Amino acid sequence: MSAQAYTLERSVALSAVTRASSLTSRVFASLVSKSDPSSASVTKSDASPVTVGDYAAQAVVNIVLGAYFPDDPIVGEEDAAHLRKPESETLKRQVVQLVNEALALEEKEVVAQKKSWGDGPVSDEQVLAALDRGNHQGGNKGRMWALDPIDGTKGFLRGGQYAVCLGFLVDGEVQVGVMGCPNLPLDPKDGLPKEGDAASNSRSDLGVAFIAVRGQGASQRSLSSSGKEQSISMRQLTSSGLEDASFCESVEAGHSSHGTNKRIAELLGITKESVRMDSQAKYASVSRGDGDIYLRLPVGDGSYQEKIWDHASGSLLVHEAGGIVSDCRGKPLEFGQGRTLKLNRGVIAAPKGVHAEVIRAVGKALEEEGRGHL
């Protein structure tokens, strides 16, 4: 494949994610941080939260994608069903207004062949239809996008890490991954913002876009300025360096088994405490060497199927930064199986030099727990 593959997809994805990230930051500053989190979110049928930011960000990304690639299917986390209910009128109004503000932002990305999404503001119906364009069932044929408008909604509500995640797939393989992390610092040395601390959340150094194209490497740039892209890579480790390694995991114990992760670290000789962080910001962090290993061990009976939008962009980022991403058995993630990774269980991301060793430790830890069948 030539070095120029997927240039338009890359720049359109970056433009869409940048707009959506700016929108979610504003939602946090104006709505979420000033109200109590339970009133800022709606509880979905699986008991997980969704906010005005999730809906509006998905609509913005889908409208931008629709202008450039009208025939591409989109597998998005959210849909418009709740917003179509009469009692959601106020929420719908807010979403439509946010979408129009984000679409009116001056273009920071230079997308060749600039396309427009119509004259004047987009209507309620256009916003709802754009949201519902995310209803595609996935599969392993042809072009497709996978979108998580806010990954780590619980982190978003707490003022922690979250990410706007967009992956472009061809025949079930991720080719382009773009991730907006509004609460990550450009320079990891500056440290993560303190959750729930307003001053900390408005730090001017926060906001990073991560970009990966298969075969072309991984990079980062500021979300707020048109700064230059810097290429990023993982720390390359060997077995003898594991003592100094650090690993990250979900904040939510219901998303990844903290106990199993801890035992794996112990088996590997890792001495540092885990870094807990919401969202695919974990993939971004290990990609640029802030941490080394990402452990996401299934909880309970392991029946949960990971969603493709929770891993598409992040897994390509790690791959292009010099790592290997697999499930907890070491099998490659299979994105062409529908909306979920139904053939995989759990996720492990590690530098190439130690991935096999991490998988062996995972096997042993699961065996000890009587979950060797996972």
Ligand SMILES: Nc1ncnc2c1ncn2[C@@H]1O[C@H](COP(=O)(O)O)[C@@H](OP(=O)(O)O)[C@H]1O
């Ligand atoms: N039982 C479970 N196991 C693993 N992941 C789960 C889960 N229940 C929900 N999730 C997913 O975990 C994601 C957040 O991951 P993390 O814990 O790494 O921040 C959620 O994404 P959303 O926040 O987009 O809904 C959701 O899709």
Ligand SMILES: [Mg+2]
């Ligand atoms: Mg969700």
Ligand SMILES: [Mg+2]
């Ligand atoms: Mg998610």
Ligand SMILES: [Mg+2]
């Ligand atoms: Mg989400």
